[in-house]
């Protein structure tokens with residue numbers, strides 16, 4: 604593969620502000636990718652979701668396929684605000700490339716492009732392949748998750764091409780993630796004259812936060828973090844309202860059910876001094892844990908790795924991705940099939956140049972060996 608060509612294309616994807624909330628930038632990324640895929644003979648379809656986000660892009664070699672032998676997934680958005688691309692455009696040193704989204708995950712999208720275009724003609728004829736690129740992964744795919752789920756349910760397996768871990772590991776498991784908002788409604792009163800007429804939402808929140816902390820389970824790896832609190836209007840007013848936002852992470856979906864039930868129970872009774880509580884789930888991604896079918900896919904990937912000289916190691920990680928969605932549908936799913944990178948969501952984000960070609964070869968080999976015998 605031609606690394607200069609790769610780097611040139613990568614620059615065209617990195618040097619565009621395309622945070623999730625910059626839909627026009629995401630649309631520009633989608634249009635560029637769409638052009639490259641069309642030029643290389645693939646069918647493409649842009650999918651509109653909402654004015655608040657950019658489009659999705661579907662690429663396939665069979666435009667009328669009912670079923671896909673493999674679905675590859677990548678996202679086109681980043682976490683960075685407008686101005687970032689101008690402030691620190693893509694640049695490089697001897698071993699690494701730097702820039703917003705360079706490894707999370709513009710290079711993953713490009714690895715898919717190079718791997719699929721490197722397939723033998725026979726494989727491209729034989730297999731039914733789809734690539735789904737979404738515009739909103741960094742905020743939990745609120746607009747595209749249904750689209751991804753529908754495509755995944757028609758696929759034999761899913762390969763998510765987020766970057767490999769810094770040590771080169773692929774991702775076999777991801778914690779589930781849920782975000783909850785707890786609201787406290789008290790009664791305002793003058794804090795000096797008649798505090799007894801007030802009911803402090805802040806005091807109720809403080810007590811509740813301590814109870815919420817108790818819901819964690821270190822043994823099972825379930826964490827519960829009250830990450831944001833707000834409330835009150837002035838120092839001399841008994842606070843009439845307060846809000847707490849809670850992040851829950853878990854390996855066991857059953858243990859999440861326990862936390863969820865406990866939060867709902869906690870908020871179904873009045874809090875301190877009769878303050879009214881309510882709980883709302885803002886987002887939820889189930890945990891991705893490898894079942895038997897995913898284990899078979901992992902074996903298949905290890906064999907492909909052996910063939911092309913890429914040692915395969917696996918990690919379970921605490922952050923969620925679109926892999927959580929497809930795994931929850933029971934579709935064998937593995938993540939981390941992009942090149943190796945690190946520093947995600949920070950100005951230090953980098954891509955290891957030496958990993959690009961081997962990971963493209965690995966991805967191509969995984970696909971050309973499909974379907975695997977124990978499928």
Ligand SMILES: [Zn+2]
Pocket residue numbers: 678707708740765
């Ligand atoms: Zn990502």
